[in-house]
Amino acid sequence: MSMNEFDDKTLRERIAKNPQPALAWLAGALVLVVLELGRLASGIVQVGETTRFVLGGIASVPGSVEESVASTLGGIAGLVAFGLTVLVLLGIAAILVKWLLIPWTLVDRLGIEASTGVKDIVERVIVTGLLVVAAALVVLTPVGGVLEMAVSALTRGVEWVGSLPTITSRELIPNEGYQQPDGSWEGTFLGLSPAVAWALRVAVVYAYALVWLAWLWRGYETFREHYREADWTPRDDSINRFRNHYWGMFGLIVVIMFLVMALWAPAVSPATAEANLYQPYEHEFEYYGDDGVETISHGDANFDSRSQGSHTYVSVMSYDDYDRFHPFGTNTDGKDLFTFLAYGAQVSLVIGLLATVLMAVIATALALITAYYKGVADLVTIVASDSIISLPRFLLVLLLSVLFMQANHPVAEIYDGGLLLALIFAGTGWPLLWRAVRGPALQVSEQEWIDAAKSYGQSPAATMRKHMAPYIAGYMLIYASLSLGGVIIGVAALSFLGFGVQAPTPEWGRAVYEGRSHIDSPSWHIATLPGILVVLLVTGFNALGDGIRDAIDPQSEASDGAAGASGGGG
Amino acid sequence: MSRWRYFFRRLLLSVPVVLFGLTITFVIVRMGPIDPVAAIVGPEGGGASRGRIEERLGLNEPLWQQYIDFMVDMLTFNLGQSWVIQPGRSVESLLMTYAPRTLWLGFWSVLIAICIGVPLGFYAGLNPNTKSDYLASFGGIVWRAMPNFWLAIIILAVLRQSERFFFGLNWQSLGVDSALIGQPPLDFIAFTDWVTIGMISIPVGLYFSFETLIASIKQVMPAAIVLGSAAMGNEMRIGRTAVLETINSNYVETAKAKGLRDRVIVWKHVFRNAMVPLVPIITNEAFILIGGSVIVEVIFGINGIGYLFFQAATEGDLPLVGSLMFVFIILIVSINILQDFLYTVLDPRVGYE
Numbered sequence: 073m074s075m076n077e078f079d080d081k082t083l084r085e086r087i088a089k090n091p092q093p094a095l096a097w098l099a100g101a102l103v104l105v106v107l108e109l110g111r112l113a114s115g116i117v118q119v120g121e122t123t124r125f126v127l128g129g130i131a132s133v134p135g136s137v138e139e140s141v142a143s144t145l146g147g148i149a150g151l152v153a154f155g156l157t158v159l160v161l162l163g164i165a166a167i168l169v170k171w172l173l174i175p176w177t178l179v180d181r182l183g184i185e186a187s188t189g190v191k192d193i194v195e196r197v198i199v200t201g202l203l204v205v206a207a208a209l210v211v212l213t214p215v216g217g218v219l220e221m222a223v224s225a226l227t228r229g230v231e232w233v234g235s236l237p238t239i240t241s242r243e244l245i246p247n248e249g250y251q252q253p254d255g256s257w258e259g260t261f262l263g264l265s266p267a268v269a270w271a272l273r274v275a276v277v278y279a280y281a282l283v284w285l286a287w288l289w290r291g292y293e294t295f296r297e298h299y300r301e302a303d304w305t306p307r308d309d310s311i312n313r314f315r316n317h318y319w320g321m322f323g324l325i326v327v328i329m330f331l332v333m334a335l336w337a338p339a340v341s342p343a344t345a346e347a348n349l350y351q352p353y354e355h356e357f358e359y360y361g362d363d364g365v366e367t368i369s370h371g372d373a374n375f376d377s378r379s380q381g382s383h384t385y386v387s388v389m390s391y392d393d394y395d396r397f398h399p400f401g402t403n404t405d406g407k408d409l410f411t412f413l414a415y416g417a418q419v420s421l422v423i424g425l426l427a428t429v430l431m432a433v434i435a436t437a438l439a440l441i442t443a444y445y446k447g448v449a450d451l452v453t454i455v456a457s458d459s460i461i462s463l464p465r466f467l468l469v470l471l472l473s474v475l476f477m478q479a480n481h482p483v484a485e486i487y488d489g490g491l492l493l494a495l496i497f498a499g500t501g502w503p504l505l506w507r508a509v510r511g512p513a514l515q516v517s518e519q520e521w522i523d524a525a526k527s528y529g530q531s532p533a534a535t536m537r538k539h540m541a542p543y544i545a546g547y548m549l550i551y552a553s554l555s556l557g558g559v560i561i562g563v564a565a566l567s568f569l570g571f572g573v574q575a576p577t578p579e580w581g582r583a584v585y586e587g588r589s590h591i592d593s594p595s596w597h598i599a600t601l602p603g604i605l606v607v608l609l610v611t612g613f614n615a616l617g618d619g620i621r622d623a624i625d626p627q628s629e630a631s632d633g634a635a636g637a638s639g640g641g642g
Numbered sequence: 643m644s645r646w647r648y649f650f651r652r653l654l655l656s657v658p659v660v661l662f663g664l665t666i667t668f669v670i671v672r673m674g675p676i677d678p679v680a681a682i683v684g685p686e687g688g689g690a691s692r693g694r695i696e697e698r699l700g701l702n703e704p705l706w707q708q709y710i711d712f713m714v715d716m717l718t719f720n721l722g723q724s725w726v727i728q729p730g731r732s733v734e735s736l737l738m739t740y741a742p743r744t745l746w747l748g749f750w751s752v753l754i755a756i757c758i759g760v761p762l763g764f765y766a767g768l769n770p771n772t773k774s775d776y777l778a779s780f781g782g783i784v785w786r787a788m789p790n791f792w793l794a795i796i797i798l799a800v801l802r803q804s805e806r807f808f809f810g811l812n813w814q815s816l817g818v819d820s821a822l823i824g825q826p827p828l829d830f831i832a833f834t835d836w837v838t839i840g841m842i843s844i845p846v847g848l849y850f851s852f853e854t855l856i857a858s859i860k861q862v863m864p865a866a867i868v869l870g871s872a873a874m875g876n877e878m879r880i881g882r883t884a885v886l887e888t889i890n891s892n893y894v895e896t897a898k899a900k901g902l903r904d905r906v907i908v909w910k911h912v913f914r915n916a917m918v919p920l921v922p923i924i925t926n927e928a929f930i931l932i933g934g935s936v937i938v939e940v941i942f943g944i945n946g947i948g949y950l951f952f953q954a955a956t957e958g959d960l961p962l963v964g965s966l967m968f969v970f971i972i973l974i975v976s977i978n979i980l981q982d983f984l985y986t987v988l989d990p991r992v993g994y995e
Contacts, residue, residue, distance in 0.1 A: 455655070459662035462974045463967065464933035467951055471670065471963060474955045479675035561789045565937055568791045569952070584792055591799035603792035610787040 086299045093298045097291050104284055107239045111339070114234035117227060125486070134158045159200070162207065166199040192531055240280060240339040245273040247342055250360040250395045259358070266342070266397035267389070274340050281332040313623040320619015326612025334417040341411035342397055348374070348411050350576050359394040368394065374406030379587075379595035388597050401597040404586045413602060416578040422487070423494045423573075424559045430498035432552045435505035439544060440536040443513035444522075457503030465500050469562060472496045473571045488577035493566065497559045508551045509544045516543045546624040550617050557613035564606055580606060649986040656975050661713070663971045668712050671964040673705075681958025682725045695725075699961065716968045726959035727950075733965045736950065743825050744939070744946030747869060748931045750862050755870035755877060755927065760920065763881025764913065770886055779882065786875025790934060794868045794941040798822060801864060823943040826861040830854035865942040869934060873927045880923050884916035891915075925981045932970055 087094045105112065134157040142150025178198050179191045210216040237244055247269035249259025261269040296308075314320055333340055341348075347355035352371035359366060359373075377392035379385040379402045386392045386402040400409040442450040476484045476492050484492045516522070517540060525535045564581030566572035573579035580602040587598025672678065679701060683692050696702045700711050715722065721733035728736065759782075766778040801822055804813035813822075832849045888894060889912055897907050936948035947966070954962040 455658045455662055458655070458659045459666060462659055462663045462971050462978075463666060464929065464970050464974065466933035466936065467948075467967075467970065470936065470952070471955045471967075472674075475670070475674045475676045478956075478958070481675045557787070564789060565791050569937065569940065571956075581789075581791070584795065588795045591795060592803045596799075599792070599795060603789065603796065606789050606792065607784060607787045610789075611784060614783065614787065 110236040110238040162203045310623045317619045323612045323615025334421040337414040341414040378406040382593040385595040412578045416580045426494035427497035428556045431501045434502040439509045439513040443517040488574045550621045553617040557610035652982045667967045678960040721965040724962045750866035751870035755874040759874035759877030763878035767882040767885025782875045782878040825944045826858040869938045888915045
């Protein structure tokens with residue numbers, strides 16, 4: 073069989089030829105999406121807002137560069153710096169746009185003849201030029217206003233969709249209500265007790281997530297059976313090995329439980345974060361008091377249900393005086409600990425993922441470049457990474473976050489310090505990842521097909537991307553999963569010391585800090601439960617990493633134990 | 643490449659590493675978002691005192707001059723002084739006071755980790771896939787995933803209530819009386835008399851208190867266990883794998899075939915070879931100790947270097963932070979060189995890969 077037989081039909085053509093299984097799968101997926109359309113839409117709105125905020129921040133960079141340069145070197149130099157910064161930023165954007173949105177090459181369409189390397193550059197220059205024109209149009213002409221209106225109309229539309237009821241929404245299965253004197257419950261789902269109603273909603277959330285997973289697996293099987301041209305690929309073996317790897321499966325289950333908890337934090341928490349954590353005095357609810365049904369603000373109710381030592385506490389799986397159910401008890405301010413932890417999971421996940429993805433991107437790029445060019449590039453990277461490693465990581469992270477937070481630097485405000493932490497962890501963590509994948513990258517670069525690609529005239533970037541990157545992707549996955557646990561522990565440790573994620577944004581380490589002096593009292597849960605969650609989660613990530621390693625590379629030795637995330641980082 | 647050329651290349655490479663590490667420190671301390679003078683002068687300080695301090699720190703000079711001064715000062719071990727925490731005290735004298743506590747803590751954490759982790763790992767490796775192996779392995783994995791800050795407060799809570807958990811044994815009054823939190827007494831050994839012969843002073847009088855030593859060890863023990871927890875788990879894991887690998891290797895088969903006793907096989911052939919992969923793990927612990935001691939020292943109230951660094955960073959004593967960072971860089975780079983040296987001596991394959 074020649075390679076052409078595989079290559080000449082795209083996936084789209086293969087599906088067009090036999091659409092039935094794909095359509096059946098898609099219909100199922102659509103049903104699943106519709107069930108949770110509201111939550112999905114509000115998630116999209118959130119992501120959109122964040123993107124807008126980040127874009128706004130980036131857009132203000134040229135201005136601030138101009139200001140600082142102009143103040144030392146004069147106005148004209150400032151203008152030049154402004155222009156240069158804009159060009160650099162748009163150039164970076166051009167690479168992304170080209171990579172994500174333009175699958176064909178403009179150079180070929182325009183019929184420009186040049187060698188491969190030059191072509192790449194010309195391509196980027198053209199895209200940058202287009203972006204400059206687009207940016208100028210948006211900033212200088214009414215097009216910007218029109219765009220603004222279009223975006224806000226779109227946002228309103230998506231927001232409306234976001235208000236639709238979903239299968240996991242609190243409105244469908246409400247768990248907040250009060251008990252009447254005759255023992256019946258008012259306001260909860262079907263008159264069940266809040267505890268049962270809450271448990272039911274959590275069960276629905278996890279069931280929904282499980283169905284999605286099963287459906288995705290089904291989709292992969294459909295693809296494998298009907299649309300993949302090869303009957304067998306090495307990846308099939310890896311997946312089979314992973315399915316029989318109990319330790320790895322345990323890790324996967326723990327990680328998925330955590331992911332669901334973080335993604336559906338508003339649904340699994342007994343109270344909403346807005347009412348219970350952020351603005352407790354501005355939200356009220358009804359309860360059955362001495363004079364019948366009364367209203368009270370969350371803040372006042374929280375004050376009466378604080379867990380502080382042995383004289384006042386609301387312990388695990390119990391109700392407070394206002395008939396609110398607290399599966400994990402309350403914390404020292406009377407806020408619901410489960411809500412705190414669920415939203416804290418979201419925070420940990422966002423920071424951990426952001427840091428790890430940044431780290432992995434830097435480390436992969438450097439590993440490819442150093443393995444391809446070797447020599448000076450390799451040496452410089454060795455010195456740079458060794459230098460960063462020679463600074464004790466936790467102290468460096470601590471120092472940087474303390475400095476930025478005490479200076480009230482604008483970066484430290486975003487996400488209550490979360491973005492800053494992610495950047496710091498990424499900046500100090502990439503050398504470890506780079507070291508881990510440098511070996512495999514060097515091995516691949518010695519292969520014959522790299523030589524072949526070179527002599528065939530393929531550009532270095534294409535060679536690295538197509539022929540080297542896939543081989544280190546697996547290793548990257550292993551080490552990224554291990555380092556994610558490390559970042560989560562590190563963030564929790566920093567928050568414990570008071571220099572991580574700031575209040576009121578919930579973070580697990582801060583819960584441990586708040587409850588540290590109550591462990592030997594009936595309020596033991598505040599510090600103990602978050603700690604157990606961290607242990608479970610980090611063990612899960614380590615197990616997942618082990619599982620992936622054994623699945624990808626069964627010959628590998630489990631001897632590099634230092635790579636695992638451990639409590640040593642904090 | 644010969645082994646020694648390889649070693650000297652590594653040695654040479656550590657020079658740019660130290661320089662670049664120092665440069666990063668300079669950038670963070672002098673060009674970071676916090677003005678080093680602000681914290682020293684305080685909110686009430688006027689412009690005059692500000693100018694005076696700027697001049698003493700050399701901050702009124704151009705940045706490149708500051709950079710050169712900083713590098714020269716550090717590399718000639720002119721570490722300067724503290725400005726905020728203990729104004730006027732030299733960094734050397736601070737180190738003399740604070741470092742021994744951290745060293746004492748570090749010594750015990752390494753020792754405990756080795757004494758518990760390695761034997762457990764070897765035991766699990768010698769009895770693979772038994773119940774006790776699973777128990778030890780699983781325990782090691784969980785033990786290692788515990789964040790130090792959490793483990794520390796849990797251990798403190800358990801010890802505070804030790805009568806409840808250990809059948810009436812009270813930790814605080816067990817053996818010698820000791821507090822749970824606070825720094826261990828280090829005055830169990832001291833020189834009382836010095837005799838000067840020419841240029842050299844020789845200690846002749848020696849004071850040693852066994853009871854204080856015991857109290858000191860007991861006091862530092864919980865902190866050391868927490869600090870060594872991650873390393874203990876690592877050593878166990880690596881030890882288990884190493885023993886498993888050696889036990890299945892050909893020379894052990896040969897030894898068995900020629901009728902050597904199990905005891906001799908285990909002690910002479912298995913353990914000695916299984917120790918080799920443990921060497922880098924043990925040296926790597928130094929990194930963990932330097933970075934991780936902050937949290938343990940803060941929670942257990944031990945006034946060590948980590949605590950000093952934490953204080954200096956939070957209170958804006960940036961000149962002290964810079965000097966301490968330099969000391970850490972030197973420490974870590976020297977440990978790395980030591981590790982390379984050990985490899986060069988121990989492993990003849992080095993440099994031929």
